[in-house]
Amino acid sequence: xxxxxxxxxxxxxxxxxxxxxxxxxxxxxxxxxxxxxxxxxxxxxxxxxxxxxxxxxxxxxxxxxxxxxxxxxxxxxxxxxxxxxxxxxxxxxxxxxxxxxxxxxxxxxxxxxxxxxxxxxxxxxxxxxxxxxxxxxxxxxxxxxxxxxxxxxxxxxxxxxxxxxxxxxxxxxxxxxxxxxxxxxxxxxxxxxxxxxxxxxxxxxxxxxxxxxxxxxxxxxxxxxxxxxxxxxxxxxxxxxxxxxxxxxxxxxxxxxxxxxxxxxxxxxxx
Ligand SMILES: [Zn+2]
Numbered sequence: 001x002x003x004x005x006x007x008x009x010x011x012x013x014x015x016x017x018x019x020x021x022x023x024x025x026x027x028x029x030x031x032x033x034x035x036x037x038x039x040x041x042x043x044x045x046x047x048x049x050x051x052x053x054x055x056x057x058x059x060x061x062x063x064x065x066x067x068x069x070x071x072x073x074x075x076x077x078x079x080x081x082x083x084x085x086x087x088x089x090x091x092x093x094x095x096x097x098x099x100x101x102x103x104x105x106x107x108x109x110x111x112x113x114x115x116x117x118x119x120x121x122x123x124x125x126x127x128x129x130x131x132x133x134x135x136x137x138x139x140x141x142x143x144x145x146x147x148x149x150x151x152x153x154x155x156x157x158x159x160x161x162x163x164x165x166x167x168x169x170x171x172x173x174x175x176x177x178x179x180x181x182x183x184x185x186x187x188x189x190x191x192x193x194x195x196x197x198x199x200x201x202x203x204x205x206x207x208x209x210x211x212x213x214x215x216x217x218x219x220x221x222x223x224x225x226x227x228x229x230x231x232x233x234x235x236x237x238x239x240x241x242x243x244x245x246x247x248x249x250x251x252x253x254x255x256x257x258x259x260x261x262x263x264x265x266x267x268x269x270x271x
Pocket of ligand 1: 087118
């Protein structure tokens with residue numbers, strides 16, 4: 001924190017803040033309270049007792065976490081080993097999101113547990129959100145472990161030569177009501193269905209030959225078995241509510257798709 005708030009001068013203007021040991025203790029207490037609440041929004045985290053100038057200096061110091069800044073190690077260590085965006089699982093994370101927005105929660109602007117690596121699209125979709133209403137609160141990847149039940153559901157429609165996959169949160173899944181509402185909100189806010197359509201096409205195209213081969217060898221049942229096996233692999237590689245295993249499981253259950261329907265929607269080997 002001292003490093004972040006180091007006083008310096010640029011073009012005759014002084015930046016930074018001479019933070020006292022007592023103020024540091026207060027900030028640490030605030031961060032401890034944030035941890036204890038798992039990042040759930042609370043007026044106290046806005047730091048009503050923290051000096052305005054100090055809040056402004058912390059808020060301003062966030063820019064040092066950018067590439068080349070003196071706080072870049074914060075960014076580097078948070079991004080390290082995070083292969084996929086924890087919210088959508090589509091691409092790698094490229095940005096740091098302030099779980100509680102730094103505009104309202106200035107004291108938390110450089111607090112590492114409030115900084116979550118996300119992909120650009122998720123960060124964009126989320127940033128428009130007003131933190132406050134509990135049912136609009138995104139899941140906190142550091143603090144909230146989701147129940148080990150399958151709640152993401154994919155509905156397959158195969159019609160007029162087109163495959164449509166619609167994801168939603170299964171109303172029958174054994175989840176606390178508030179969590180179900182939050183997950184549904186998150187899915188809509190992220191426009192996940194729209195964003196996944198192209199990913200799904202690319203992903204299934206990579207399995208086109210395997211689908212054709214398994215179909216030739218043993219018909220629809222064989223295709224269904226292959227899809228279930230591949231779903232298991234993806235489930236282990238990601239998690240049970242990742243879009244890939246959920247997609248494969250739903251396709252394995254879709255008779256029309258398995259019984260040759262896939263040929264009409266995926267590119268073939270011949271013109
Ligand atoms: Zn994402």
